[in-house]
Amino acid sequence: MAWPSAGIDRCVWQSNVIEYFKGMADEAGVPYQSLINLYLRDCIAQNRKVQIQWPKAA
Incomplete structure (x- = not known):
């Protein structure tokens, strides 16, 4: 399946995030970049919202 080209953006990911997606991508047989995309x-299709609880200031 070809996705429309929207340009190239750079993201900085923590190594544990990349390793997580690489592991799932290996199991699925797809490139990890495609899996992240x-x-x-x-998330967009399901209108998911990030739920973050910041620690309270002391």
């Missing part, structure tokens, strides 16, 4: 597209 599919996951993010699914």
Whole structure:
């Protein structure tokens, strides 16, 4: 499946995030970059919101 080209952006990921997606990508037989893109597209399609609880200041 070809996705429309939207340009190239750079992201800085923590190594544990990349390793997580690389492991899942190996199991699925797809490039990890494609898996990250599919996951993010699914977040958009499902209108998911990030839930963050910041620690309270002391």
